[in-house]
Amino acid sequence: MARTKKSLKDDVQAANNSSWLLDNPEYKAACETVEKQYLEFALAADITDDLSIRRANEAIRVVRLVTRQLAIAVQNGKLSKAQLEHLKKPNLRLL
Secondary structure, three states: HHHHHHHHHHHHHHHHHHHHHHHHHHHHHHHHHHHHHHOOOOOOOHOOOOHHHHHHHHHHHHHHHHHHHHHHHHHHHHHHHHHHHHOOOOOOOOO
């Protein structure tokens, strides 16, 4: 399915927003703090408390998943930007 210029531009904008967030020191610190707190919670849980340990591990996984999705949005935006640049070039093929 061909992408429209509008959706490509939306991808580029999403990439810019995601990149800004990923580069934001407060976001990085917040993610690190949340991960650390959940890890400490898991380590402090009783060894037989599988449910608490799994919940903490799942929470850490979700935090990392959000960051990974933002990174994917940045990469998609780079691809969309390249496609937009390609669409701007005149078609120089001779018939």
